[in-house]
Amino acid sequence: RGLGTLGENESQLVDSGRNAETEDSQTERANKLPIPPLLDDKNPEEGKAEFDLNVQYGKKEFIEGQETNTLGYNGDYLGPVIRVDKGDDVKINVNNGLDEPTTVHWHGLEVPGEMDGGPHQVVDPATSWQPHFTIDQPAATLWYHPHLLHKTGEQVYKGLAGLFYIEDEQSKELDIPKEHGVNDIPLVIQDKRFSDNGEMPYELNMRDVMNGFLGDTVLVNGAIAPELDVKNEVIRLRLLNGSNARSYDFNFSDRSAFHQIASDGGFLETSIEMNELSLAPAERAEILVDFSDYRVGDEIVLRDGNDEVMKINIVEESTDSSDIPESLVDIVEYDREEVVKTRRFVMSGMGPMVAINDKQMDMDRIDEHLNLNELEEWVISNDSAGMGMMGETPHPFHVHGVQFQVIERNGVEPPLNEQGWKDTVMVESGEEVRILAKFKQKGLFMYHCHILEHEDAGMMGQFLVE
Numbered sequence: 001r002g003l004g005t006l007g008e009n010e011s012q013l014v015d016s017g018r019n020a021e022t023e024d025s026q027t028e029r030a031n032k033l034p035i036p037p038l039l040d041d042k043n044p045e046e047g048k049a050e051f052d053l054n055v056q057y058g059k060k061e062f063i064e065g066q067e068t069n070t071l072g073y074n075g076d077y078l079g080p081v082i083r084v085d086k087g088d089d090v091k092i093n094v095n096n097g098l099d100e101p102t103t104v105h106w107h108g109l110e111v112p113g114e115m116d117g118g119p120h121q122v123v124d125p126a127t128s129w130q131p132h133f134t135i136d137q138p139a140a141t142l143w144y145h146p147h148l149l150h151k152t153g154e155q156v157y158k159g160l161a162g163l164f165y166i167e168d169e170q171s172k173e174l175d176i177p178k179e180h181g182v183n184d185i186p187l188v189i190q191d192k193r194f195s196d197n198g199e200m201p202y203e204l205n206m207r208d209v210m211n212g213f214l215g216d217t218v219l220v221n222g223a224i225a226p227e228l229d230v231k232n233e234v235i236r237l238r239l240l241n242g243s244n245a246r247s248y249d250f251n252f253s254d255r256s257a258f259h260q261i262a263s264d265g266g267f268l269e270t271s272i273e274m275n276e277l278s279l280a281p282a283e284r285a286e287i288l289v290d291f292s293d294y295r296v297g298d299e300i301v302l303r304d305g306n307d308e309v310m311k312i313n314i315v316e317e318s319t320d321s322s323d324i325p326e327s328l329v330d331i332v333e334y335d336r337e338e339v340v341k342t343r344r345f346v347m348s349g350m351g352p353m354v355a356i357n358d359k360q361m362d363m364d365r366i367d368e369h370l371n372l373n374e375l376e377e378w379v380i381s382n383d384s385a386g387m388g389m390m391g392e393t394p395h396p397f398h399v400h401g402v403q404f405q406v407i408e409r410n411g412v413e414p415p416l417n418e419q420g421w422k423d424t425v426m427v428e429s430g431e432e433v434r435i436l437a438k439f440k441q442k443g444l445f446m447y448h449c450h451i452l453e454h455e456d457a458g459m460m461g462q463f464l465v466e
């Protein structure tokens, strides 16, 4: 494998990229992949962590010479990586420096309802919110973002999103890349639409209202088509689809294989070799890419379908690459026999009428009552095919406060990379997905479509765990 096996078109793509680099190395250099920094833990005590998160206005030059108004956490755009250990007692000081309310939701974290940061935990302008919780779930790549009723799409779009890593004994012991920004690389992928003056207004056209916002420019960690320099070794990419509505089919320009090692809620049992990875909005995946057969000077393009997302340049010989472990962790499968309650969630409707079980979000209505620690089976279906071609919309279904197991997709076993912990699952038009979940935290939580325009239109419900 390697560049020798490239098809004609693909090798052209690589070559033209190389020429561009030699001709215009300055612009290329300026376009290095930004790496969100690890956020400082203010509490030196072992087993405790405390973080400051400031929600603020920003300005960022996405396009050279044009300043864009943005939102960010502790910076102009996106947020730092919050990294904690399993077992940690975590406190976060969220300070809202905006003129409008916001919330900060910990997507994928299993914490009590009042710490979840959903639409009920509003942080008003010039006030702060101090959630605290104990990390009681395996190593995973999670994320945080606003969740204000009817405003999630706009606030995320303008830049409010960040990664939240949990590490544990297994993630530390596995022979995988662990150096943040060097061989363990966060990639927050989003699509935007810039206006002529470089602004990034959140303006929905008719198509956006129907299917969710679709941009024409892809950003990685806030940069357009950036470049990442690495050694020729195994590289770990932690991908977050942080887009409002777009799904991606990630692959490499030379069609090289890679291994998925983690899904939304943590490591898979075994690494899975693949050539293409689909990620719906809010889904995460960790993949290992083995560049050891490449030589210094080689360049690989990460693509969505045939479209370039970013470039990876091999710039240095590696001296000690990690491996691609085959077996990763044990995941104890839930026993379907132990299911206490089965619930159905039918997603339907179009545009502003999208609904779950024919209902739209009502802050004062609790849709489902659950018992703590009971195993439930949820049957999630997408009825939009019934609306005719126009209405056919995929709906990525997300549940707060839990990591679940997907047991069936359209009556058969789900693909291997959906057989680990998940908190968001894509349900295409006409599909039915069955999941098993055990809710270990009390309180009020949300379930919703993670196409943010659908969520904001009311495609969300509430469940109370007691």
Ligand code: C2O
Binding pocket: 105, 107, 145, 147, 282, 398, 400, 446, 448, 450
């Ligand atoms: Cu990513 Cu309800 O959220």
Ligand code: CU
Binding pocket: 105, 106, 107, 108, 398, 399, 400, 401
């Ligand atoms: Cu969530």
Ligand code: CU
Binding pocket: 354, 393, 394, 395, 396, 449, 450, 451, 454, 455, 459
């Ligand atoms: Cu939807």
